[in-house]
Amino acid sequence: MKTICCLLFTISLHVTLINAQNSGWLAQSSGVNTDLYSVHFEDASTGWVCGSGGVILKTTSGGNQWLQQSSGGNLPLRAIFFTSLSTGWCAGDNGRVLKTTNSGANWSVQTSGITEAIRCLYFLNSTTGYAAGGQGKIIKTTNEGATWVSQTSGVTSDINSIMFTDNNTGWATGNSGKILKTTNAGSQWVISIDHGMISDYYGLFFTTPLTGSFIGRYLDPNNIPFVYYYKTYNGGLWWEYQASYSKKILRSVFYSDSVHGWSAGDSGAVYGTYDKGITWIEQNSRTFNDLNSLYFVNNSLGYSVGKNGTIIKTFHAGYRDTVITSRRDLGVIPLVENVNQLINAKYRVQFKSPDTTYNVLRSFNNGISFDTIISNVTLADTGRYFDGMLLRVKKIKFSIGLPAGQYPGNAGVVKDPVLPMDSIQTRFYGWDYFPVQNRYLTGSLYKPGYREWQSASMSISYPTRLNYVALRSLLNPEDLRKVKIVFTGYGNGQTAYRYLSLSPTNYLFQDMREVPIKVYEIDETDGTPQPRQLNCGFLEFPGASQDNKWEPTTDTSKEVLYIFGSNYNPVPGTPYTTNNLLVQQATFDIMYVWAPRKISANSNYTLNDEFIIHPYTVTRPEIAPGYPLYYEFQTSSVIGIEPINSIVPESYSLQQNYPNPFNPNTIIRFNIKDSRFTTLKVFDILGREIATLLNEQLIPGTYEVNWDGTNYPSGIYFCRLYNEDYSYTIKMVLVK
Helix, strand or coil: CCCHHHHHHHHHHHHHHHHHCCCCCCECCCCCCCCCEEEECCCCCCEEEEHHCCCEECCCCCCCCEECCCCCCCCCEEEEEEEECCCCEEEEECCCEEEECCCCCCEEEEECCCCCEEEEECCCCCCCCEEEEEEHHHHEEECCCCCCECCCCCCCCCEEEEECCCCEEEEEEEEEEEEEEEEECCCCCEEEEEECEEEEEEEECCCCCCCEEEEEEEECCCEEEEEEEEEEECCCCCCCCEEECCCCCCEEECCCCCCCCEEEEEHHHHHEEECCCCCCCEEECCCCEEEEEECCCCCCEEEEEHHCCCCEEEEEEEEECCCCCCCCCCCEEEEEEEHHHCEEEEEEEEEECCCCEEEEEEEEECCCCCEECCCCCEEECCEEEEEEEEECCCCCCCCCHHHHHCCCCCCCCCCCCCCCCCHHHCHHHEEEEEEEHHHEEEEECCCCCCCCCCCCCCCCCCCCCEEECCCCCCHHHHHEEEEEEECCCHHHHHHEEEEEEECEEEEEEEEEEECEEEEEEEEECCCCCEEEEEEEEEEEEECCCCCCCCCCCCCCCCEEEEEEEEEECCCCCCCCCCCCCCCCHHHCCCCEECCCCCCCCCCCCCCCCCECCCCCCCCCCCCEEEEEEHCEEEEECCCCEEEEEEECCCCCCCCCCCCCEEEEEEEEEECCCCCCCCCCCCCCCCCCCEEEEEECCCCCEEEEEECCCCCCCCEEEEEEEECCEEEEEEEEEEEE
C-alpha cells in the first residue's frame, strides 16, 4: 500500500515540479486546529502567530516547533505585531489589546476604548501604533499602548488592513469598496477610493510612500466574485488595475522589497510576483485550507497561516522546493517527503550501461568526492526514500548501440514520461510569455511524422536524426541555451534568412527579410552582462500565400521560425546562403524550431512582449564522448545545520564553540550517535531560553550550526545539547 501511495504522490506533483520549479511551500505542525489569523516574524528564527480561542503561538526555531503562549482569554485574536524581539502587541474581538515586553512569556491587557473587533495592527516604532477593525474604528497610541485614542475614519464598514509609509502618511482598506488615506498621522482620514457595496478590500502593502498595492473583489451581476489587484505608483493619485488570475478570494499581500511580492487567500491560494506585481504566478501551497496572513523575512523565507491551525513555510520564495537543480532532465524527479530529515548535500544519479539501472551518489564537499548510497536500482522502480526525499526515475527510452555522436530519433527533445503525448511540455520548462496577461502565442498543434514530439502546449523542437532526413543540427542538445524573443513590430526588428520549400527535403535560401522580432541568447551562468543577439530564419511555401514576410499569427506550416546559435549579422553569409537548409543540415547551428499559433483569432502581440524558450535536455544514453550520463541536484537543510560528514560517531558530544569570545557569529559543532530526538538550545546567564537551534531527529553524523548573536547583548551564554541519555553544556562569551 505504501508503494502505491508514493506513486500517486509523485505523479500528482510531477506537473508542479515542471511548471513551477516544484513549489517550495511546506506544511508545519502548529499543534493546534483552531483558525489562525495573523503571523509576524522578527528574524529568520523567531516569530508569532495568533488566532481563534485566544491562541498565541511562538517559534524560536524558524517554525520547526511552535509553543503556545497564554493570552489570558479565549476571544479570537486577529492581528499581531512586534517592534523588537521582546516587545509586541496582539489584538482581536471586543476591542481586546494585549502587550508583551518579554517575547510573549507574559501578555498584559491594555484599554483600547472600543468594543468592536480589531482586525489589523501597525506600529511605526516602539511607541506609536495604530489598530483598526469593525465598523470603521481606528485607534492610535503614542505611548506604547498605555492609552489608545479614537480617530475619525469617516466610514462605518469594517477595516481589514492598515499600514503607514512614514510618520504622517497611512493607508487603510476595508469592506464596501473603501480605501482610506491620511497625511497627518490620522488626525484626518479621507476616502481615496470608494467602489461601493459590491466591493470588499482585504490586504494592503506599500513598498515606498508612492508605490503600493491592495487586493480585493467585487460581485458581478450574477453574484460571482471577481478577484483583482490594484497598484499605485504616485501615492494614490491614480490606481492601476492588475489581473489576479485567481477565482479564489485573496486576503493578504506582502512585499519583501519593491520587486518581490506574494498574496494568499481562500482554499490555499498563493501567488508570487517577481516583477513588481505586473505578473502573478500561482504557487503550490500544498493546502486547501483558507490562508489569512503572509509574512516574509527576506526575498526567500516566508510564512503563511490560516484555517484549522495551518502554517506553511517556504525557503525559496514559494517557487521551488529545497531541491535545487541547474539541469532540466525530466526523467529524474526528486521530491521532498520528510523535510525535517533533509541535509545539505549534492546528489548524483549515475545511469548504468545498458540503460536499465542507476546508482545514487552523495557528496558533502560540493562534488569533490561522492559516496554511493544506493546501487543498481531498476528504472521500473517506483521510488526510493533517502535523506528526507523520494527519488523517482522513469527514463525516456532510446535506441541503443548507435556509434558515439549519433542520436536516436528524439534525443534532445523533452517528452514527459508520465503525461500523455499532447502534454510533452509544460509552460515553465518549455516557454514563458511576459507579461503573461498579453500572451497571444502558443506552440502549434502536434504534427506526427513531420516534426516529432511537438505538442499543442509548446511546438518547440530540436532538429535530430530521423526527423529531418536523417540529419541533425550542428549543435549538441547539451549546448542549447535559453532564448528570448522580443516582439518589436516591423521597422524595428532584425533581418532573417528566408527559405522557400521546394520539396520536403529541399528548403532553398532566397534572401534576407525583416521579421517583427529580435532574438537573444541568455546564458545565466557565463557572466555575460548583455544577452547575445542570434541569427534566425523562416520558412515559406510557394503559391498564393507567399508574401516574403514572416508573421507569427497562424497555425500553418508556413509559420516556422528557425533560431540559429550564431551571432546575429544582418549581412548574409555562409553556410546559411550556400547550403540547403535540410539536405546539409549538419552544417547549421539550429538551436530551436518554433511553429507559433495564436491563442485566439483577435489576439495580437504588444510591442516589447517577450517569448522565452527554456533550454532542456533529457535523460539519455551517452550521446558524445566526454559527456557521461548523470543527473545532479542539491538539497538545502531546513534548519540551517550543516553536516560535516556521515561517519557514525561513537558517542554524543558537544564541542566548544569557535570563535569564543565571538561577535556576533559563532560556530557550534556536535556529534549525533543515533537517530533519536535531540535538542540544542541557547540560554542567557539567568537561565532563560533565548534560542532553539535543534529540536528533532537527525541521521547519525557530525554537524555544525551558526548562531547569530546580533540581536542579543554582550554577556555570557550557555549552549546545551541533550536528549534522554545525554546532556552537556558549554559556556559562550559574546563581546560587542
